Amino acid sequence: xxxxxxxxxxIVDERVAQFRDQTExxxxxxxxxxxxxxxxxxxxxxxxxxxxxxxxxxxxxxxSSNQVRKLAHIARVYDKGYVHFxxxxxxxxxxxxxxxxxxxxxxxxxVEMHAIQTSGNCIRNTTTDQFAGVAVDExxxxxxxxxxxxxxxxxxxxxxxxxxxxKIAVCGSEEDRAAFLLHDIGLQLVKNAQGELGFEVFVGGxxxxxxxxxxxxxxxxxxxxxxxxLDAIVRVYNRYGNRDNKYKARIKILVKAWTPExxxxxxxxxxxxxKDGPSTLTDxxxxxxxxxxxxxxxxxxxxxxxxxxxxxxxxxxxxFSRWLERNTERQKQAGYRSVTLSLKPAGVAPGDVTDxxxxxxADLSDQYAFGELRATHNQNVVLTDVLYSDLFDLWQKAKQSxxxxxxxGTINDMICCPGGDYCxxxxxxxxxxxxxxxxxxxxxxxxxxxxxxxxxxxxxxxACGHHHIGHIGILGVDKKGKEWYQIQLGGSANKNASLGKxxxxxxxxxxxxxxxxxxxxxxxxxxxADESFLNxxxxxxxxxxxxxxxxxxx
Amino acid sequence: MPQxxxxxxxxxxxxxxxxxxxxxxxxxDILLSYEQWQNFADQLSNHSGSLGVWLExxxxxxxxxxxxxxLPLIAINFPKFADGRGFSSARLIRERYNYSGELRAIxxxxxxxxxxxxxxxxxxxxxxxxxxxxxxxxxxxxxxxNYQVSVDQKKPLFRRx
Numbered sequence: 001x002x003x004x005x006x007x008x009x010x011i012v013d014e015r016v017a018q019f020r021d022q023t024e025x026x027x028x029x030x031x032x033x034x035x036x037x038x039x040x041x042x043x044x045x046x047x048x049x050x051x052x053x054x055x056x057x058x059x060x061x062x063x064s065s066n067q068v069r070k071l072a073h074i075a076r077v078y079d080k081g082y083v084h085f086x087x088x089x090x091x092x093x094x095x096x097x098x099x100x101x102x103x104x105x106x107x108x109x110x111v112e113m114h115a116i117q118t119s120g121n122c123i124r125n126t127t128t129d130q131f132a133g134v135a136v137d138e139x140x141x142x143x144x145x146x147x148x149x150x151x152x153x154x155x156x157x158x159x160x161x162x163x164x165x166x167k168i169a170v171c172g173s174e175e176d177r178a179a180f181l182l183h184d185i186g187l188q189l190v191k192n193a194q195g196e197l198g199f200e201v202f203v204g205g206x207x208x209x210x211x212x213x214x215x216x217x218x219x220x221x222x223x224x225x226x227x228x229x230l231d232a233i234v235r236v237y238n239r240y241g242n243r244d245n246k247y248k249a250r251i252k253i254l255v256k257a258w259t260p261e262x263x264x265x266x267x268x269x270x271x272x273x274x275k276d277g278p279s280t281l282t283d284x285x286x287x288x289x290x291x292x293x294x295x296x297x298x299x300x301x302x303x304x305x306x307x308x309x310x311x312x313x314x315x316x317x318x319x320f321s322r323w324l325e326r327n328t329e330r331q332k333q334a335g336y337r338s339v340t341l342s343l344k345p346a347g348v349a350p351g352d353v354t355d356x357x358x359x360x361x362a363d364l365s366d367q368y369a370f371g372e373l374r375a376t377h378n379q380n381v382v383l384t385d386v387l388y389s390d391l392f393d394l395w396q397k398a399k400q401s402x403x404x405x406x407x408x409g410t411i412n413d414m415i416c417c418p419g420g421d422y423c424x425x426x427x428x429x430x431x432x433x434x435x436x437x438x439x440x441x442x443x444x445x446x447x448x449x450x451x452x453x454x455x456x457x458x459x460x461x462x463a464c465g466h467h468h469i470g471h472i473g474i475l476g477v478d479k480k481g482k483e484w485y486q487i488q489l490g491g492s493a494n495k496n497a498s499l500g501k502x503x504x505x506x507x508x509x510x511x512x513x514x515x516x517x518x519x520x521x522x523x524x525x526x527x528x529a530d531e532s533f534l535n536x537x538x539x540x541x542x543x544x545x546x547x548x549x550x551x552x553x554x
Numbered sequence: 555m556p557q558x559x560x561x562x563x564x565x566x567x568x569x570x571x572x573x574x575x576x577x578x579x580x581x582x583d584i585l586l587s588y589e590q591w592q593n594f595a596d597q598l599s600n601h602s603g604s605l606g607v608w609l610e611x612x613x614x615x616x617x618x619x620x621x622x623x624x625l626p627l628i629a630i631n632f633p634k635f636a637d638g639r640g641f642s643s644a645r646l647i648r649e650r651y652n653y654s655g656e657l658r659a660i661x662x663x664x665x666x667x668x669x670x671x672x673x674x675x676x677x678x679x680x681x682x683x684x685x686x687x688x689x690x691x692x693x694x695x696x697x698x699x700n701y702q703v704s705v706d707q708k709k710p711l712f713r714r715x
Contacts, residue, residue, distance in 0.1 A: 007715055010699050018696045022666060035664050038636060072595025121636070151701040151711070157673035158645055228708075238642050239612070273650060278703050285712035321618055 001062045001372055002147045002292040004112045012109045012482040018041050020102035027099065033348025041524035042160065044118035045101055047549035053422065054093045054101060055118040055498065060128045060146035061089035061375040065362040068373065070111040071359035078104050085343055085351040087415055087466055089127050089375040090118055094422055095413030105281070113205055116154055116527055121162045122236070123153035127169045127178040130376040133293060134384045140189045140197055144170030145226065148281065152227045159234050160245040163241035164249035166234065179377065179493035181205045181214045182469060184251045185233060190220060198222045203233060203263065204255030207463035211499045212252045216269060216520035225283045229277060284412065296370040296385055301335025306388040313392050322444065323395050323406040335388055341381045341398055342413065346438035349431045352414040360401040366396040368394050378415055383447060411453045412438050415466050419459030419476065426459035428483035433457055433512055440513045450520060453533045469493040471534045472519060474512065485512045489545060490537050504546050518548045557687055559679040562694055564687045567608060567680065569627065583633060585629060588618060608660060611640030618649050632661040641674045648675035648705045670698040675705035
């Protein structure tokens, strides 16, 4: 993974010093509350329901074992002994003290980490596929491009006070695992007829109150022009995006108002002025950054023998077999698999992990995965490059630490925002709903029979829990001071991205798990062969689901 | 006399911001709004002092800047500090139109934006609150290195590292 040189380190160190000074001036009453607000947000610091919340950047989800140990240390010393993995591959601390945040940032800087631009109306952490570099269907490793974007966007002089937050995702594979069509800018790595690498550029996707799927504004952007083209897009947005109403301020509203064609034309006009300037990427810079993402020292594995031994182990141990089936993925490298460590055991807020678990993750990474790991937008952790012959040992150790819940990709692997338990924006709690669902569907055979099913829960319409793109989406709403839950069906974040449709009137907290069960019954009764929930829904439509859920109420 | 930050120094400012309701030009160095500059067009050539024009951050720079490029002072107003349009306007004025006179930030910007404002081409800063200018000047030195191209750094870091 990328390692800082003196320049990178200096910039991050100076940011810590800048924020320390800002915090001291704020505490001394020399910065007004409303002025400190964006300054702290641009360093990931929120003031929440119970305490401040600090969001730490994990650029495109990559972490080293060393960094994870530092997170464990920070969780223990400065917080209550756990951290939360977010849906944008970042990490959050729920209970830091404002006065100690500069010290936390200094600790982070010591392991090449920061909280720069993890909130605020600026360019946020760039996200990508958790299987980058190992995915079977990869066109090109997206991580060097993510790192180039990270550097370009970090403390960008012109774009620190945009109309609203701005998120970029890069997809380097055939299948989309980054929900890139639901970002302000989505970049798809492509090759043209001559075999040259570039990007198809999508703009104006996003969730929130007005979910929209991004529109393609350029079929092929040669790779060396990436940064100047991004400059052009964000400049047009900075100048013309709506600043009067925060709910109409995202780029998606501008793209929709102008039409994607007009927006594209404005970007091209702006770009014509800066194209081929000094921001044009050089081959040597692309090579320099790419050199950090080279293959580890893979062993030459006889994949037939490796496969046979693994199959033998799986045959002997049903629990291991289940985990292997759900929690591991094949890689393009023979004899190695990627392992998803689940942060979704029942009874724990999805994405929460303790300091001790973080240390176990770091140890497992060192022992089995070349000391690296990835945070996923599904709020789990992935270890790549694990030898087939190590999988059984890894599973046993992960199991001891509660990291081997064998439910990846199932209904119990839900995406869930912190919700009303922590977040001051939330209309309703989301964590207890997730827990109730996990407890209700605790029979693994039933869960496996349901197969791939994405259930996403947001505690308000800001949609941090991505409810619009869940096969089943749950949105917390407030009605006269009471928590209610609206169900949406048919959302999907793959390349044929679709937004969920509202099922009907919202349900109370007591009704929600029974409601979900009825949806699942309709699916099981109507599916053909091994058809997924999403495919069955797409074939039979929403009415049958609706009739069942609301039958008893009529 | 009021003071401003210019380059890195605290200096006295002798520019007079023309009152909104002014019906004639006073003597001295005058900073006019773009509308005033148009309205007083016939008196400007006889004025003995210097003239400058201030623009809103969201001004359509491409459509109005060319006649202003010979002025010794162009100012950009920040209606509030969170309105970042003035950052783009400043870069356009410096980088696309090669303006080399004084480019001054006025209005509601804050000290903690100084470093970024400077990178976008501002070299003078007229705070609405004028306290502790020499302290504020410290924020011009927040960073010693940057990744991107900016008005004060023509090469991105990747062409220098």
